[in-house]
Amino acid sequence: MIDTVIIPLLKIAVLLNAVLVSVTFMTLLERKVIAWAQSRLGPMRVGPYGVLQAIADPIKLILKEDITPARADKWMFTLAPILSLVPALIVFSVVPFGGDELFYITDINVGLLFIISVTSIGVYGIILAGWASNSKYPLLASLRASAQLISYEIAVTMTLVSVTLTAGTLSMVGIVEAQQEAGLWFGFVQPVAFVLVLIGGLAETNRAPFDMPEAEQELTGGFHTEYSGMRFALFFLAEYANMIVIAAVVTVLFWGGWLRPFPSVEILGFLDLIPSWIWFFGKMFVFLYLFIWIRATLPRYRYDQLMRIGWKVLIPVAIANIVVTGVVKVLL
Amino acid sequence: MGETIAFYVLSFLILSLAIMVVTARNTVHSVIFLVMSFLCVAVLYVVLRAEFLAVIQVLVYAGGIVVLYLFVVMLVNLSGEPEAHEDPRRLGLTGLALAGAVLLELAGIVVYSYSREPSAPVAGAAASPVQGNVEQIGWLLYTDYLIPFEVASVLLLVAMVGAIVLARREL
């Protein structure tokens, strides 16, 4: 009873809290990093160096009046933010944060597919938000979003096939263990796939330079134009949670998950003294930082250019990558 | 016991959501009920130890096909009720009666077939050299069912071409 019910429930509770707290602090991190990139200080007023801004923001959003537009479809309008946040949180159940069984909730044999499929549910949140708002800019945004997310989902899924071929398993823990056996992070074996997943991940999380569905300069905020208060906050949480998911997936698939650098080199054994989860969070942080850095640097693509990149560049390259991986795998 | 609870809860959800799909006035609501129904079916697959299919169900149905439906429903932004125009020759009640007949027939088949001895497992016939749900499906797809598999891929290709042709402006 303790092993099958209580411990998993405890782990879920801890993980959910950890994710939600880290998501709120992600907003602070993003504001700070972008501020530094722009030679500003960022939030400085709430707490030392603005650290408590991450708490002040949610409090403000919760206390704000929650407005539903008069002609909106109230049911769907409320459902949409929930639908976008819940899948982002569910995905964490199969992410192995460390080598020990303590650090993941479950390890299912279709873990990678599970992540892909559950994140694909998240698109409903955006589409419904745009439709339910009964407003033109959100509708345009949600049409953009549905096309964008489906296209990039194809590209990412295709790319992950080659990773699966290399690892020989779909289980997230299994993939890390395969890297341990190979003595090499898959980032070095599958550099093309890594880049593709990174680009596709940016597009799937609606991050700059692919933040078409929000594009505040074009669509005045896109699908969440009509949202305010807590429901708006849920969209925000979902976006950052998705960012963390992509960073975690990239870490597991390409950068050895919880493994230390060069897991096969004996001489670096002293690195094992650092707990596995620190390696994991360290790597994840690098990618989160990268996402924010990209947002601070690059202009935004246009919708048709985005689709062109997705269909004419990413998908063909992903297919070529599968073929090459397959051939190499057979020859070796 | 776990399976019993899961089965009844899921069956209730699947059927009630399915009824809402065919009765909802608003097409978008219909689509959302459809997604939820499919997600429940996916959970049912997990109960039935078909993890791969569960994931595929979510990925293809919920994440792909139904998004297409939603997309089309939003494009076909209907101002008037589609049900407003009624063909005088339409026989709605007969349709309902026919559906009832289908249910009766199916129930008859179920009762008839399960009143006899249940058939024994035929695992021996298709013993596969691999373990695990995904591996076994993969094995079967690429050995015994290779040709249907390829035909299915051609079918998908044809469907893709067809969809593009149909969606083009000049038709």
Next chain:
Amino acid sequence: MIDTILEITPAHYTILSAALFSIGVVGVLVRRNIIIIFMAIELMLNAVNINLVAHARQLENMVGQVFVVFIIAVAAAEAAVGLGIILAFFRNKETVNIDEMNVMRW
């Protein structure tokens, strides 16, 4: 009697499947919105899938699951082409009411 309710056999799944299928049939025969009719067809396909998976488990044979993979592939193809037709039709007649789809050409 209690046993037949509490112990889940493939028969239970078959009954679920039959009920789901019938709901699909009702949708196809009664509704006039072609998009809903398409969705009802998807429900019927799912009903068949449940049946196949349940029996694949009972017979300990994966062939049932392989069939489901094919059915899902066909459903995807059907949805793509079907929705393409709906869109093309809507573009010309501005309706999705199946009662108004009574000519083969326009």
Next chain:
Amino acid sequence: MSNEPAPIFDTDELVINMGPQHPSTHGVLRIVLRLDGERVRDADVVVGYIHRGIEKLTENRDWTQIILLTDRMDYVAAASSNLGYCETVEKLMEVEVPRRAKYIRTILAELQRVASHCLWLGTHAMDIGAMTVFLYAFRERELILDLFEEYCGARLTYNSMRIGGLPLDIPTGWDRKVRAFCDVMDSKIQEYEELLTNNRIWLERTRGIGVISGQEATALGLCGPPLRGSGVYRDVRKDEPYAAYDEFDFDVPLGTNGDTYDRYLIRLEEFRQSLRIVRQAIDGLPDGPVMGKVPRLIKPKAGETYHAIESPKGELGYFIVSDGRSTNPYRLRVRPPSFCNLQGLKPLVIGHLVADVVALIGTIDIVLGEVDR
């Protein structure tokens, strides 16, 4: 139109109202877009949301008071508006402006051009999604505002010129600060270029977007960078020199393709040319008074005149009629470059996507205060 296949969902073309409350219309511009999907089929530009009747107001102000009304037109380049007005009245009154005043006016006008272009670059890049450039450009604009504050005490509406010269001489050490600023600005322009000029996304978003030929641009009455972007050589500073421009060396950059990217490159080059002019003016700053001989009561004799300057946005012209009896103009009419350039927006956006509309609003560099007056 009849030969074309019926557009998809022709009954369902989406009409959206971009503005007057929209983050990328640079003020209260309203554009009614008729969209097919995301493609713009038709656009209707609606202006007038901040019309304050400045031209009519001038008829009840005396000649010096009008200078501070001109501040409120192009509020991101107030000194240029001041300059244009003062020179027009001077032309009407045939007043001689001292050489030192002319030089300082040139410095102010060119610094103002750099400040205005900074604001343009920042907002244009922001519209296209590069948000860091926005803050970088504003950082440099701040330096210029500091210089202006030191000169005339104001940061936005300067009221920095008088008919016949300048109200004040430059403070001590100001010329040194201007020169230091020029050196800083050089490296910052480099920084903008590194962020944008060869950026793939920037290229894709601006190249081939909003192409307009020189002929069309001339026919539409475009002026300033949008006209020069199409390769038409027209710069009031060269064609009809005013202030001290005839004494300085500078080039007029021209574009070849007439697209958004060319207009971007031209404005970046104008940064450099402006700095070049400022340096020359600071180096050769003559001594002498800053105010010419102007009668106490400014009362031009009856007549009318038109005079134009090259403001950061293009040809800024003033047409003034004086009846010779009263102490205020009989009629004052402004030819605002933003308003004339805005005429180009409709032909530019048709056929492009929604995302390009904001890029194109940015590329013509409008200030609504000047459009509506």
